[in-house]
Amino acid sequence: MLGLLTYALRSLWARRMTTLATAAGIALLVFVLAASGMLASGMRQTIASAGDATRAIVMQHDQWSESASLFDQSVLAQVAAAPGIHRDDRGQPLVAGELVASHILGVISGERLSTIFIRGVSGNVLQLRPEVRVASGRAIIPGTAEALVGKSLVPLQPDLSLGHSFELAAGRPVTVVGVFEAGGSVLESEVWVDLDAARSALGQEGKLSSVTAQLEQQEAFDGFALPLTQDKQTGLDVARESAYYTKLSGGMASVISALGAVEAVIFSLGAVCATMTVFYGAVAQRRREVGMLRALGFGRIAILAAFLSESVALALAGGGFGVALALLTPWLDFATINFATGTEVSFRFRPDPSALLLAILVAVGVGVLGGALPAIRAARMSPVTAMRP
Amino acid sequence: MHLGQFVLRNAARSPLRTSMTVLTVAIMLTAFVFPRTLVRAQRQQVELTPNDRVLVLPKRGGRSGLPRRYRDEVREIAGVRSTIGVRWAGLKLPGKDNVFFGSQALDVEPFLAMHYELVMSDAEKQAFLADEATIIVGRQLAREQGWKVGDRIVFQSRAFPGEWALTIAGTFEANRGEWAKRQVWMHYDQLDRAVPLEQREQLQFVTAQIFEPNQGGQIAKAIDLHFDASPVRTVSMEDRVLWATNVGRIGAVLAALDLVSYLILVVVLAILTNTLSLNVRERTHEFGVLRALGFGPRHLYLLVFGEAAVIGLAGAAAGLAITYPLLESLIGPYLQESLQFPPTDVPWQVALGAAAASVTLAMLAAGLPAAQLGRLEVREALGRVA
Numbered sequence: 223m224l225g226l227l228t229y230a231l232r233s234l235w236a237r238r239m240t241t242l243a244t245a246a247g248i249a250l251l252v253f254v255l256a257a258s259g260m261l262a263s264g265m266r267q268t269i270a271s272a273g274d275a276t277r278a279i280v281m282q283h284d285q286w287s288e289s290a291s292l293f294d295q296s297v298l299a300q301v302a303a304a305p306g307i308h309r310d311d312r313g314q315p316l317v318a319g320e321l322v323a324s325h326i327l328g329v330i331s332g333e334r335l336s337t338i339f340i341r342g343v344s345g346n347v348l349q350l351r352p353e354v355r356v357a358s359g360r361a362i363i364p365g366t367a368e369a370l371v372g373k374s375l376v377p378l379q380p381d382l383s384l385g386h387s388f389e390l391a392a393g394r395p396v397t398v399v400g401v402f403e404a405g406g407s408v409l410e411s412e413v414w415v416d417l418d419a420a421r422s423a424l425g426q427e428g429k430l431s432s433v434t435a436q437l438e439q440q441e442a443f444d445g446f447a448l449p450l451t452q453d454k455q456t457g458l459d460v461a462r463e464s465a466y467y468t469k470l471s472g473g474m475a476s477v478i479s480a481l482g483a484v485e486a487v488i489f490s491l492g493a494v495c496a497t498m499t500v501f502y503g504a505v506a507q508r509r510r511e512v513g514m515l516r517a518l519g520f521g522r523i524a525i526l527a528a529f530l531s532e533s534v535a536l537a538l539a540g541g542g543f544g545v546a547l548a549l550l551t552p553w554l555d556f557a558t559i560n561f562a563t564g565t566e567v568s569f570r571f572r573p574d575p576s577a578l579l580l581a582i583l584v585a586v587g588v589g590v591l592g593g594a595l596p597a598i599r600a601a602r603m604s605p606v607t608a609m610r611p
Numbered sequence: 612m613h614l615g616q617f618v619l620r621n622a623a624r625s626p627l628r629t630s631m632t633v634l635t636v637a638i639m640l641t642a643f644v645f646p647r648t649l650v651r652a653q654r655q656q657v658e659l660t661p662n663d664r665v666l667v668l669p670k671r672g673g674r675s676g677l678p679r680r681y682r683d684e685v686r687e688i689a690g691v692r693s694t695i696g697v698r699w700a701g702l703k704l705p706g707k708d709n710v711f712f713g714s715q716a717l718d719v720e721p722f723l724a725m726h727y728e729l730v731m732s733d734a735e736k737q738a739f740l741a742d743e744a745t746i747i748v749g750r751q752l753a754r755e756q757g758w759k760v761g762d763r764i765v766f767q768s769r770a771f772p773g774e775w776a777l778t779i780a781g782t783f784e785a786n787r788g789e790w791a792k793r794q795v796w797m798h799y800d801q802l803d804r805a806v807p808l809e810q811r812e813q814l815q816f817v818t819a820q821i822f823e824p825n826q827g828g829q830i831a832k833a834i835d836l837h838f839d840a841s842p843v844r845t846v847s848m849e850d851r852v853l854w855a856t857n858v859g860r861i862g863a864v865l866a867a868l869d870l871v872s873y874l875i876l877v878v879v880l881a882i883l884t885n886t887l888s889l890n891v892r893e894r895t896h897e898f899g900v901l902r903a904l905g906f907g908p909r910h911l912y913l914l915v916f917g918e919a920a921v922i923g924l925a926g927a928a929a930g931l932a933i934t935y936p937l938l939e940s941l942i943g944p945y946l947q948e949s950l951q952f953p954p955t956d957v958p959w960q961v962a963l964g965a966a967a968a969s970v971t972l973a974m975l976a977a978g979l980p981a982a983q984l985g986r987l988e989v990r991e992a993l994g995r996v997a
Contacts, residue, residue: 240881240885243878243881243882243884244881244885246877246881247878247882250871250874250875250878253871254871257867261864323671324671325670325671326668326669326670326671326846328846329831329846329848329852334852334855334856335846335848335852335853392839392841393840424671425671425842425843477864478864480945480946481646481649481864481865481868482868484942484945484946485642485645485646485868485871488638488641488642488645488937489639489642489875491638492635492638492639492641492642492875492878495634495635496635496878496882498631499628499631499632499635499885499886500882500885502627502628502631503885503886503889506625506628506889507889507892
């Protein structure tokens, strides 16, 4: 049996140009599959990782994003009174009301609209989101017109680099005093401004978009949410922050997965046919070899196994190469616009084991399906006719 | 035997190999056409956007809007011919929350005058103008929903309370690619009357038609300057810029798929080369006989390239036969329904390009075996068996 495997591999080498071309086709297929899976996974990760399961977010009922939600300041006190909220050393509940709005910066070089996400934040924002760290500059001083800018915005928006200022409204310049990191999450694509400065500049005095609360523990969520959702008059929705961001990440990631998947499905059908064509050719070319093997005593199963292992080995080699190529993509930065919020977010390809595994499995599938019929044909040849010149 | 006949018979000699090759080429062509169709549809949106329009949006994005008087103020700015105020209507069909289509409420008269890309009869335009309780509908949407001119449709809104019974005054098509194929337009006042009091007289954006198409950038700046000191500031741009931004949303993804589609052609070339080489190698002996009988190398080239052309053409034909139904009836509707993509019609340029690629690649693929054949000595060829 081992001898036949060597025979299969040597056969691949003997026809190395054809082998290379077929393997390259399979590599391309695997690359498309793996890369689109990795990009979708990177998007989900970037957006979803902004959410924490121990934090809860309260928004206006039936609004799909913070930037669409709006209610009165009074909701903050209502939320702060709910049970299960973590309290700091001084016994204060860790909650914050924030105002979130998208803001059109302008038209970049006459070609493209540039939209950013503005978040009006309170003094306790860094306590509330301990994963956020001021990377350069300093935090904003409450009550001033200062801004903290997310790390991934800086290369996209030169106007928002440290020390620059931009206008949130006519005659209301905001100065960038710091740049923050948030573990690569979508928060890094936001601009944070003092809550009151944001409210007056955006003409939303006394309004909030959302209230975020740090819960004592994950399990405290139901108890926390119950009194708030029961209040039908104000009309509030309560969600775990992680669930909210997971929902937000859905749209864009599914577009990319779907486009990649459609292309990959068509392509894999093509790859099966291509592999089949190549192997039918190989069987025809090696008719006399097969006849010789049969005459030497190798059975039909052995011949079948030899050709099948040849096609699977070929597919695996191509698949391995495709995965290797896909693993190079995390070095690329991928700026795109988040469908849910309409703002620019920067993404990376994320080496996602399940996407890679799926790609390899598809490659093996192509090898098996493409090799099966030709292998059966080889196995069914009678040694006598096969050895005829 | 005629040479052409000989070529056809040669191609049919190993029917399995030939048909598998043709099938491979056909499927790969579909994989080539799919991303190109999407890319082209998106780019076309930008190219076909008329360049005599300026769009005025609120600088504060998201939920904010513009006061309706901005429509009149923009009209007064130098270089502006006419303006319309547009409000998103968010119409839906009662009980059919999953049926999505675009809908806007706007100033009908200047809208029809400005949008010369709309193709509809004058009688239908007049009917739309004359009655406030009417709408016009993109022909594709009308077909989908089985609507006819004169039908009364009951709508609700995703954004506002209330119900509207509106009569279809006309259906239109637009000379602008995929634009507004699934769109409903209604009279502004018809919507505004149902909107809660404090949200009335608001617009999502203003569209201005300008006199000089090349002045768009400057007029946009003038508009923004005009509202610079107002509480509601604006961002104005040529209409095209908004479309370019939309394309940019998935532009990078499409660019990547586009690149892949070219690499697919390389795979096709490899498959064709493999098949043609095998065919020639198997017939080396025959070719030797032909040479011995007095046929020149040119005749042999003709045979090889002729066979390649047959396979290439068959691949192109089969490819188009698969591509059209697959993309337009299966994948297109899926992308429209689940991802709200614009309709995917395969442009004839893309189809023609794919067909040309198939034939060209087949000819290129014949190059290698033909060259080997040219170097072959008659004696050697006759000596070789298979």
